Amino acid sequence: MKIVIAGGRNKAKFLIESLQKKSHHLIVIHPDQSYCDNLASDYQIPIIYGEPTKKYVLEDADIQGADVLIALTANDADNFIICQMAQKLFFVKKVVCVVTNPGNVEIFKNLGVHTVISATYMVAKLIEQSSTIENLIQSLSIEDGKVTINEITVTEQYPVVNQKISQIPFPKDMIISCVIRQTCLLIPNGETILKSGDTLIFVSIAKIQDEVFSIITGGKK
Amino acid sequence: MFFTKWKARPILVMGCGWFGSRVAGDLSLKGYSVFVIDKDQTAFRKLPDHFSGYEIIGDATDIRILERAEIQSAQMVVAATDHDSINCLISQMASRIYHIPKVYVRFHDPENQKLIYGYQIEAIYPSELTLQEFNRIAFLSEVKE
Numbered sequence: 001m002k003i004v005i006a007g008g009r010n011k012a013k014f015l016i017e018s019l020q021k022k023s024h025h026l027i028v029i030h031p032d033q034s035y036c037d038n039l040a041s042d043y044q045i046p047i048i049y050g051e052p053t054k055k056y057v058l059e060d061a062d063i064q065g066a067d068v069l070i071a072l073t074a075n076d077a078d079n080f081i082i083c084q085m086a087q088k089l090f091f092v093k094k095v096v097c098v099v100t101n102p103g104n105v106e107i108f109k110n111l112g113v114h115t116v117i118s119a120t121y122m123v124a125k126l127i128e129q130s131s132t133i134e135n136l137i138q139s140l141s142i143e144d145g146k147v148t149i150n151e152i153t154v155t156e157q158y159p160v161v162n163q164k165i166s167q168i169p170f171p172k173d174m175i176i177s178c179v180i181r182q183t184c185l186l187i188p189n190g191e192t193i194l195k196s197g198d199t200l201i202f203v204s205i206a207k208i209q210d211e212v213f214s215i216i217t218g219g220k221k
Numbered sequence: 222m223f224f225t226k227w228k229a230r231p232i233l234v235m236g237c238g239w240f241g242s243r244v245a246g247d248l249s250l251k252g253y254s255v256f257v258i259d260k261d262q263t264a265f266r267k268l269p270d271h272f273s274g275y276e277i278i279g280d281a282t283d284i285r286i287l288e289r290a291e292i293q294s295a296q297m298v299v300a301a302t303d304h305d306s307i308n309c310l311i312s313q314m315a316s317r318i319y320h321i322p323k324v325y326v327r328f329h330d331p332e333n334q335k336l337i338y339g340y341q342i343e344a345i346y347p348s349e350l351t352l353q354e355f356n357r358i359a360f361l362s363e364v365k366e
Binding site: 053054055075076077078080081084085088089101103104107110111 | 283305306307310318333
Protein backbone atom coordinates (compact mmCIF):
# COMPACT_ATOMS: atom_id res chain seq x y z
CA MET A 1 0.00 0.00 0.00
CA LYS A 2 1.08 3.55 -0.68
CA ILE A 3 0.95 5.43 2.62
CA VAL A 4 1.68 9.14 3.15
CA ILE A 5 2.65 10.48 6.58
CA ALA A 6 2.42 14.27 7.01
CA GLY A 7 4.00 16.03 9.98
CA GLY A 8 4.38 14.63 13.47
CA ARG A 9 7.53 13.81 15.36
CA ASN A 10 7.69 10.77 17.61
CA LYS A 11 4.43 9.43 16.24
CA ALA A 12 5.76 9.71 12.69
CA LYS A 13 8.95 7.88 13.55
CA PHE A 14 7.13 5.10 15.34
CA LEU A 15 4.68 4.72 12.45
CA ILE A 16 7.46 4.62 9.86
CA GLU A 17 9.16 1.83 11.74
CA SER A 18 6.07 -0.28 12.17
CA LEU A 19 4.78 0.27 8.64
CA GLN A 20 8.16 -0.40 7.09
CA LYS A 21 8.21 -3.84 8.68
CA LYS A 22 4.98 -4.61 6.84
CA SER A 23 6.70 -3.48 3.61
CA HIS A 24 4.35 -0.68 2.69
CA HIS A 25 5.42 2.01 0.26
CA LEU A 26 5.90 5.10 2.46
CA ILE A 27 6.16 8.82 1.71
CA VAL A 28 6.96 11.26 4.52
CA ILE A 29 6.32 15.01 4.42
CA HIS A 30 7.68 17.21 7.20
CA PRO A 31 7.96 21.01 7.59
CA ASP A 32 11.20 20.94 9.62
CA GLN A 33 14.36 20.61 7.56
CA SER A 34 16.66 19.25 10.26
CA TYR A 35 14.10 16.64 11.18
CA CYS A 36 13.87 15.64 7.52
CA ASP A 37 17.66 15.22 7.40
CA ASN A 38 17.46 13.14 10.53
CA LEU A 39 14.77 10.88 9.03
CA ALA A 40 16.56 10.65 5.69
CA SER A 41 19.71 9.36 7.38
CA ASP A 42 17.74 6.65 9.21
CA TYR A 43 15.34 5.39 6.56
CA GLN A 44 15.60 4.60 2.87
CA ILE A 45 12.26 6.16 1.93
CA PRO A 46 11.23 9.38 0.15
CA ILE A 47 11.28 12.28 2.66
CA ILE A 48 9.84 15.56 1.39
CA TYR A 49 10.72 18.79 3.15
CA GLY A 50 7.87 21.31 3.10
CA GLU A 51 4.64 22.53 4.63
CA PRO A 52 2.11 19.73 4.00
CA THR A 53 -0.79 22.21 3.98
CA LYS A 54 0.46 23.57 0.65
CA LYS A 55 -0.76 22.02 -2.56
CA TYR A 56 2.60 22.29 -4.33
CA VAL A 57 4.32 20.37 -1.53
CA LEU A 58 1.80 17.56 -1.85
CA GLU A 59 2.36 17.65 -5.61
CA ASP A 60 6.11 17.33 -5.12
CA ALA A 61 5.52 14.41 -2.81
CA ASP A 62 3.56 12.67 -5.57
CA ILE A 63 0.74 11.52 -3.33
CA GLN A 64 -1.71 11.12 -6.22
CA GLY A 65 -3.90 8.07 -5.69
CA ALA A 66 -2.23 6.98 -2.45
CA ASP A 67 -4.13 4.44 -0.37
CA VAL A 68 -3.85 6.16 2.98
CA LEU A 69 -2.78 9.60 4.21
CA ILE A 70 -2.08 10.14 7.90
CA ALA A 71 -1.97 13.77 9.11
CA LEU A 72 -0.05 14.10 12.38
CA THR A 73 0.71 17.83 12.71
CA ALA A 74 0.08 19.53 16.04
CA ASN A 75 -2.52 21.89 14.57
CA ASP A 76 -6.05 20.52 14.12
CA ALA A 77 -7.01 22.92 11.34
CA ASP A 78 -3.81 22.07 9.43
CA ASN A 79 -4.59 18.38 9.71
CA PHE A 80 -8.07 19.02 8.40
CA ILE A 81 -6.90 20.94 5.34
CA ILE A 82 -4.23 18.32 4.59
CA CYS A 83 -6.85 15.55 4.69
CA GLN A 84 -9.25 17.51 2.53
CA MET A 85 -6.63 18.33 -0.09
CA ALA A 86 -5.55 14.72 -0.20
CA GLN A 87 -9.15 13.61 -0.74
CA LYS A 88 -10.35 16.27 -3.13
CA LEU A 89 -7.27 17.15 -5.14
CA PHE A 90 -5.18 13.98 -5.04
CA PHE A 91 -7.85 11.28 -4.70
CA VAL A 92 -6.29 9.58 -1.71
CA LYS A 93 -8.56 6.68 -0.78
CA LYS A 94 -8.50 6.98 2.99
CA VAL A 95 -7.51 9.89 5.22
CA VAL A 96 -6.69 9.65 8.91
CA CYS A 97 -5.81 12.46 11.27
CA VAL A 98 -5.06 13.13 14.91
CA VAL A 99 -6.63 16.04 16.78
CA THR A 100 -5.70 17.71 20.05
CA ASN A 101 -9.17 19.06 20.79
CA PRO A 102 -11.46 16.09 21.54
CA GLY A 103 -14.47 18.12 20.37
CA ASN A 104 -13.11 18.01 16.84
CA VAL A 105 -13.51 14.24 16.47
CA GLU A 106 -17.21 14.40 15.58
CA ILE A 107 -16.83 17.57 13.51
CA PHE A 108 -14.03 16.25 11.32
CA LYS A 109 -15.93 13.02 10.74
CA ASN A 110 -19.00 14.99 9.72
CA LEU A 111 -16.88 16.96 7.31
CA GLY A 112 -15.59 13.82 5.62
CA VAL A 113 -12.34 12.75 7.31
CA HIS A 114 -12.55 8.94 7.53
CA THR A 115 -10.81 8.34 10.82
CA VAL A 116 -10.17 10.93 13.52
CA ILE A 117 -8.11 10.05 16.57
CA SER A 118 -7.85 12.09 19.73
CA ALA A 119 -5.46 10.82 22.37
CA THR A 120 -7.07 13.06 24.98
CA TYR A 121 -10.51 11.73 24.09
CA MET A 122 -9.45 8.09 24.27
CA VAL A 123 -7.59 8.45 27.54
CA ALA A 124 -10.46 10.44 29.08
CA LYS A 125 -12.97 7.79 28.00
CA LEU A 126 -10.82 5.03 29.44
CA ILE A 127 -10.46 6.88 32.74
CA GLU A 128 -14.16 7.58 32.86
CA GLN A 129 -15.07 3.98 32.22
CA SER A 130 -12.62 2.55 34.65
CA SER A 131 -13.65 4.92 37.42
CA THR A 132 -17.42 4.44 37.14
CA ILE A 133 -17.21 0.71 37.66
CA GLU A 134 -15.34 -1.48 40.08
CA ASN A 135 -11.60 -1.96 39.96
CA LEU A 136 -11.59 -5.62 39.13
CA ILE A 137 -13.42 -4.94 35.91
CA GLN A 138 -11.60 -4.10 32.73
CA SER A 139 -13.28 -2.74 29.69
CA LEU A 140 -12.34 -1.69 26.22
CA SER A 141 -14.36 0.54 23.89
CA ILE A 142 -14.65 0.00 20.21
CA GLU A 143 -16.63 1.80 17.52
CA ASP A 144 -16.01 5.18 19.22
CA GLY A 145 -17.30 4.00 22.55
CA LYS A 146 -20.63 2.65 21.32
CA VAL A 147 -19.67 -0.96 22.02
CA THR A 148 -17.66 -2.21 24.98
CA ILE A 149 -15.79 -5.42 25.64
CA ASN A 150 -15.70 -6.14 29.35
CA GLU A 151 -13.98 -8.51 31.69
CA ILE A 152 -15.30 -9.44 35.12
CA THR A 153 -14.34 -12.16 37.57
CA VAL A 154 -17.22 -13.87 39.33
CA THR A 155 -16.82 -14.28 43.08
CA GLU A 156 -18.73 -16.42 45.63
CA GLN A 157 -21.05 -13.57 46.72
CA TYR A 158 -22.43 -12.82 43.29
CA PRO A 159 -26.01 -13.97 42.63
CA VAL A 160 -25.08 -15.52 39.29
CA VAL A 161 -22.84 -18.22 40.84
CA ASN A 162 -24.05 -21.75 40.08
CA GLN A 163 -26.71 -20.51 37.72
CA LYS A 164 -27.30 -21.44 34.12
CA ILE A 165 -26.69 -18.51 31.79
CA SER A 166 -30.18 -18.94 30.28
CA GLN A 167 -31.70 -18.37 33.73
CA ILE A 168 -29.94 -15.09 34.37
CA PRO A 169 -32.11 -12.14 33.23
CA PHE A 170 -29.56 -10.48 30.96
CA PRO A 171 -30.76 -7.66 28.71
CA LYS A 172 -30.93 -8.14 24.94
CA ASP A 173 -27.98 -6.20 23.54
CA MET A 174 -25.16 -8.18 25.13
CA ILE A 175 -23.53 -11.56 24.86
CA ILE A 176 -21.08 -13.47 27.01
CA SER A 177 -18.50 -14.33 24.41
CA CYS A 178 -16.29 -16.53 26.54
CA VAL A 179 -15.70 -17.83 30.04
CA ILE A 180 -12.20 -18.39 31.35
CA ARG A 181 -12.21 -21.14 33.97
CA GLN A 182 -8.76 -21.67 35.51
CA THR A 183 -6.69 -22.16 32.38
CA CYS A 184 -9.48 -23.41 30.11
CA LEU A 185 -11.42 -21.28 27.73
CA LEU A 186 -15.11 -22.12 27.36
CA ILE A 187 -17.44 -20.79 24.73
CA PRO A 188 -20.65 -20.63 26.75
CA ASN A 189 -24.18 -21.44 25.72
CA GLY A 190 -27.42 -21.16 27.66
CA GLU A 191 -26.69 -24.43 29.52
CA THR A 192 -23.31 -23.30 30.87
CA ILE A 193 -23.27 -22.95 34.65
CA LEU A 194 -21.19 -20.08 36.02
CA LYS A 195 -18.83 -20.95 38.87
CA SER A 196 -16.99 -18.84 41.40
CA GLY A 197 -13.62 -17.79 39.99
CA ASP A 198 -14.79 -17.73 36.39
CA THR A 199 -13.74 -14.75 34.34
CA LEU A 200 -16.41 -13.58 31.91
CA ILE A 201 -15.68 -11.69 28.76
CA PHE A 202 -18.79 -10.04 27.46
CA VAL A 203 -19.62 -7.64 24.68
CA SER A 204 -22.41 -5.11 25.14
CA ILE A 205 -23.54 -1.78 23.85
CA ALA A 206 -22.18 0.97 26.09
CA LYS A 207 -25.57 2.10 27.39
CA ILE A 208 -26.39 -1.15 29.15
CA GLN A 209 -22.87 -1.88 30.41
CA ASP A 210 -23.67 -0.78 33.97
CA GLU A 211 -26.93 -2.72 33.97
CA VAL A 212 -25.13 -5.93 33.01
CA PHE A 213 -22.54 -5.41 35.72
CA SER A 214 -25.22 -4.87 38.34
CA ILE A 215 -26.95 -8.10 37.28
CA ILE A 216 -23.71 -10.05 37.59
CA THR A 217 -22.56 -8.49 40.86
CA GLY A 218 -26.06 -8.19 42.35
CA GLY A 219 -25.26 -4.60 43.16
CA LYS A 220 -27.71 -1.78 42.93
CA LYS A 221 -27.74 0.14 39.69
CA MET B 222 -41.24 43.01 11.89
CA PHE B 223 -39.36 40.40 9.87
CA PHE B 224 -36.59 42.90 9.31
CA THR B 225 -35.95 43.54 12.98
CA LYS B 226 -35.96 39.80 13.68
CA TRP B 227 -33.46 39.17 10.92
CA LYS B 228 -31.18 41.91 12.21
CA ALA B 229 -31.26 40.42 15.67
CA ARG B 230 -29.76 37.15 14.42
CA PRO B 231 -26.05 37.36 15.14
CA ILE B 232 -23.17 37.74 12.71
CA LEU B 233 -19.90 36.03 13.64
CA VAL B 234 -16.58 37.49 12.57
CA MET B 235 -13.62 35.18 13.17
CA GLY B 236 -10.28 36.88 13.48
CA CYS B 237 -9.94 40.52 14.47
CA GLY B 238 -7.27 41.67 12.06
CA TRP B 239 -7.48 44.78 9.90
CA PHE B 240 -10.13 43.22 7.69
CA GLY B 241 -12.10 41.50 10.45
CA SER B 242 -12.21 44.54 12.71
CA ARG B 243 -13.46 46.79 9.90
CA VAL B 244 -16.14 44.33 8.82
CA ALA B 245 -17.29 43.98 12.42
CA GLY B 246 -17.33 47.76 12.90
CA ASP B 247 -19.33 48.40 9.74
CA LEU B 248 -21.90 45.70 10.46
CA SER B 249 -22.27 46.89 14.02
CA LEU B 250 -22.90 50.45 12.77
CA LYS B 251 -25.64 49.10 10.49
CA GLY B 252 -27.43 47.73 13.52
CA TYR B 253 -26.54 44.03 13.38
CA SER B 254 -25.65 42.03 16.45
CA VAL B 255 -21.97 41.16 15.91
CA PHE B 256 -19.67 38.72 17.71
CA VAL B 257 -15.93 39.00 17.08
CA ILE B 258 -13.72 36.07 18.01
CA ASP B 259 -9.94 36.22 18.27
CA LYS B 260 -7.47 34.25 20.35
CA ASP B 261 -5.43 37.35 21.10
CA GLN B 262 -7.02 39.90 23.41
CA THR B 263 -4.91 42.79 22.11
CA ALA B 264 -6.38 42.28 18.62
CA PHE B 265 -9.65 43.86 19.80
CA ARG B 266 -7.94 47.24 20.03
CA LYS B 267 -8.29 47.48 16.26
CA LEU B 268 -12.09 47.63 16.54
CA PRO B 269 -13.45 51.10 15.81
CA ASP B 270 -14.92 53.16 18.67
CA HIS B 271 -18.47 52.81 17.43
CA PHE B 272 -18.35 49.00 17.64
CA SER B 273 -21.10 47.85 20.00
CA GLY B 274 -21.00 44.06 19.56
CA TYR B 275 -19.42 41.29 21.65
CA GLU B 276 -15.76 40.37 21.89
CA ILE B 277 -14.91 36.74 22.60
CA ILE B 278 -11.37 35.58 23.34
CA GLY B 279 -10.72 32.03 22.20
CA ASP B 280 -9.93 29.54 19.48
CA ALA B 281 -12.42 30.00 16.66
CA THR B 282 -12.21 26.32 15.70
CA ASP B 283 -13.45 25.29 19.17
CA ILE B 284 -17.12 24.40 19.01
CA ARG B 285 -17.74 25.59 22.58
CA ILE B 286 -16.52 29.07 21.65
CA LEU B 287 -18.68 29.08 18.53
CA GLU B 288 -21.73 28.06 20.50
CA ARG B 289 -21.07 30.76 23.05
CA ALA B 290 -21.21 33.17 20.12
CA GLU B 291 -24.64 31.72 19.24
CA ILE B 292 -23.57 30.19 15.95
CA GLN B 293 -26.74 28.05 15.88
CA SER B 294 -28.86 31.11 15.17
CA ALA B 295 -26.31 33.11 13.17
CA GLN B 296 -27.26 34.61 9.80
CA MET B 297 -23.70 35.18 8.60
CA VAL B 298 -20.19 33.96 9.36
CA VAL B 299 -17.01 35.69 8.15
CA ALA B 300 -13.84 33.60 8.46
CA ALA B 301 -11.01 36.11 8.40
CA THR B 302 -8.24 34.71 10.61
CA ASP B 303 -4.61 34.78 9.52
CA HIS B 304 -4.50 31.09 8.65
CA ASP B 305 -6.05 29.60 5.56
CA SER B 306 -6.44 26.21 7.18
CA ILE B 307 -8.38 27.67 10.12
CA ASN B 308 -10.57 29.71 7.76
CA CYS B 309 -11.19 26.64 5.65
CA LEU B 310 -12.25 24.61 8.67
CA ILE B 311 -14.45 27.32 10.21
CA SER B 312 -16.24 28.10 6.97
CA GLN B 313 -17.05 24.45 6.39
CA MET B 314 -18.22 23.99 9.98
CA ALA B 315 -20.49 27.02 9.60
CA SER B 316 -21.89 26.00 6.26
CA ARG B 317 -21.98 22.21 6.41
CA ILE B 318 -22.67 21.56 10.10
CA TYR B 319 -24.61 24.64 11.23
CA HIS B 320 -26.12 25.44 7.82
CA ILE B 321 -25.53 29.18 8.11
CA PRO B 322 -27.07 30.82 5.01
CA LYS B 323 -24.21 33.25 4.35
CA VAL B 324 -20.61 32.17 4.84
CA TYR B 325 -17.65 34.22 3.63
CA VAL B 326 -14.03 33.13 3.85
CA ARG B 327 -10.71 34.78 3.13
CA PHE B 328 -7.95 32.69 1.53
CA HIS B 329 -4.40 33.85 0.94
CA ASP B 330 -3.75 30.83 -1.27
CA PRO B 331 -6.12 30.77 -4.29
CA GLU B 332 -5.56 26.99 -4.57
CA ASN B 333 -7.86 26.53 -1.59
CA GLN B 334 -10.80 27.44 -3.79
CA LYS B 335 -11.08 23.80 -4.82
CA LEU B 336 -11.65 22.70 -1.23
CA ILE B 337 -14.87 24.69 -0.81
CA TYR B 338 -16.13 24.03 -4.31
CA GLY B 339 -19.78 22.97 -4.27
CA TYR B 340 -20.58 24.34 -0.83
CA GLN B 341 -22.53 27.50 -0.02
CA ILE B 342 -19.36 29.42 0.80
CA GLU B 343 -18.09 32.55 -0.92
CA ALA B 344 -14.37 33.23 -0.91
CA ILE B 345 -12.30 36.40 -1.02
CA TYR B 346 -8.72 36.28 -2.31
CA PRO B 347 -6.70 39.35 -1.26
CA SER B 348 -3.88 38.45 -3.67
CA GLU B 349 -6.28 38.43 -6.64
CA LEU B 350 -7.87 41.71 -5.57
CA THR B 351 -4.48 43.35 -5.10
CA LEU B 352 -3.47 42.19 -8.55
CA GLN B 353 -6.63 43.60 -10.09
CA GLU B 354 -6.11 46.89 -8.34
CA PHE B 355 -2.48 46.97 -9.39
CA ASN B 356 -3.44 46.40 -13.00
CA ARG B 357 -6.02 49.13 -12.75
CA ILE B 358 -3.79 51.83 -11.29
CA ALA B 359 -0.77 50.84 -13.35
CA PHE B 360 -2.88 50.87 -16.47
CA LEU B 361 -4.37 54.28 -15.57
CA SER B 362 -0.96 55.87 -15.12
CA GLU B 363 0.08 54.39 -18.45
CA VAL B 364 -2.87 56.11 -20.14
CA LYS B 365 -2.04 59.40 -18.48
CA GLU B 366 1.40 59.41 -20.00
